[in-house]
Amino acid sequence: MTGDASEIALSRQDLREVTAFAAACAEVVLDVFEGEEPDDVRPRDAVGAAWEFARGGERGKALRDTAWAALAAARSADRPAAREAARAAMSAAGAAYLHPLARATQVKHILGAGAHEARAAELVAGDDRGVGAAHLRRAVHRATPAVVEVLTRFPTAPGGGGRVGELIRMLDADLRSLAPAD
Structure with a gap:
C-alpha cells in the first residue's frame, strides 16, 4: 500500500499478471519481426524475459535491458x-515496470503490447483496420480478471499517440467493459 493518494497499490503478483498478458500479446507477432530480421533475437529475448518474470523471476536490470534492446x-x-x-x-x-502512479499514461504499460501487436498485424495486412480489431478482440480474451482489475485502478488511456494510441484506447474501453459494476 502507498501513502500518497496519487499512487496506486500494486503487488508483485499484479505486475506478473500484467506482464504475462503483455507477453502473450507480443509473442503473437514475433514472427513478423523475425521474418525480416531472422538473426536478431532481441525481441524474442524481451518476450522470454517478460515470461520469466511473469512466472516468478526477478524484475531486475536484465529484464529492463531486454526491453531497451527490443526498442533498438x-x-x-x-x-x-x-x-x-x-x-x-x-x-x-x-x-x-508499471508505475503505481494514478496517471493515464501508465495504461500504456498495461496495454501497449496488445496495441503494438494489433498495429503490426494491420500493417502486414495492408493497413487493414479490421485485422487490428480482430487482434484486439483476441487480446481481450487473453486478459485475465486480474489484468482487468489492475487496469481499472488507473484512469482511462490518454489521447494522442496516433494509430497505436487509438488501439490502446479501444483495448482499454473493451477491457473496462468487462469489469464488474461496483
Missing part, C-alpha cells in the same frame, strides 16, 4: 510492421 531492434527494422512487432516485445518486457 524496432528502430533498426526497415518495415513498419516489423518495427511494431519489436515494440510489442519491448512493451512486454516493460510491462513489469
